[in-house]
Amino acid sequence: MRNSSKGSGWALILAVCLAATTLGGCATLNGEPFAVQDPFEPVNRKVYGVIDSVDRRVLAPVARGYRALMPNWAERGVGNFFNNLRRIDSVANSALQGKFRHAGEDLAGLLVNSTVGIGGLIDVGARMGLEHHEEDLGQTLAVWGVTRSRYIYLPSGPSSVRDTPGTLFKSWLPELLMSGGYSLWVSLVDLLSIRAAALPLSDARDQAALDPYVFTRDAYYQRREYVIFDGDPPMDDFLEEFDELDESSE
């Protein structure tokens, strides 16, 4: 009975949020700060140190080799294949946020790529103008009002308490959909494809960062705010914040 009551409570919150997002965004989202919260910094730094060391010694050099050896079309095909499988996540989360047009576009892209695009190897949807909106569970939770979230550095990279379930689900999706076909070799290719695509970002970090841990963490928070607002976060927030920063420098 209690469970049923809880269930209907969540359904009501979901319904209200869906209604609100359909009308232009959940009221709790606008104006809420997306500030960095890192109470687990000592542990996060240790995890970052270990993962970064493994990455620099093994994963990044292998990903560079993969990129050098694979022809561009083949590298793009592999990336397209796994991105297409993960597009189901975007379809579901666009719908959960009330962005039904985005959900429709992603669903159409998924269907076209899976059929005409030879199982997702060719991104035919992009050529037809079907944009990949890249929505995930973390963004859905943010739209529903979970804006503040503590930072966690996972073995797979930067995340937060709010974003972790979605990150894990997205990583697991290809295995779920391919079931027996997702062998160790396929998972390694998936990992290499993801790492190779991220090489320009890690190179940019290495060129600019003085404290790579802080650089990665803050870039992650900013990027998440950007995607949560669908690429259009409030401009005044930054200009006002900048004025405060500038005054505190004097």
Add this chain to the structure above:
Amino acid sequence: MRRSLLTRLIGLTGLIGLLALTSLRTHASPAEDPGQQVDALHAVLVQAMKHGGTVAERIAIIDDQVFALFDFETIARVSVGREWSKMQPAEQTRLVDLLRRLSVATYADRFDKFEGQRFERIGVQSSKTGSVVKTFIVRSNGERVSLHYYFRSGKIFNVVADGVSDLALRRSDYGSILKREGLPAMFEHVEQNVAELE
């Protein structure tokens, strides 16, 4: 006496008219329009990409335009926060110069070859305290990266690429090093980054 007053009035009116015209010309000048300033920067970046060559050659192409458009003193001041007021004038000048070299070298490194990239300006948004020029860089495969240029007092003080603010990131990053290792270490790290890029 009356004639002299008339002459003065005519002279004054002429002067006001001249000032007004100068003012109008200044506001209409391409150099003052944030959108056109960004277009000029993009044109230079395309020129550098088409030239290719070495980093030093691309730096030579980009340097003047970046120096004229970016407010490196504000960038340096905001990057180090409260530490700015504790720094000696020579240290402040050194940091401003390092950040200019770092920015130019970063542009020269990232925009190294032309592969059909193009820039699209989608609009200028103004507010009480400044304006933002919103653009995209579009790669030949159709991939788009948003680049937003934040202006205040006619100069760029921040670039936001796909939602990631260069200035906010630098402030956290430099702030962390200042807190953990101090000012000399921060200078050492920045100089190392500049040397690696140049």
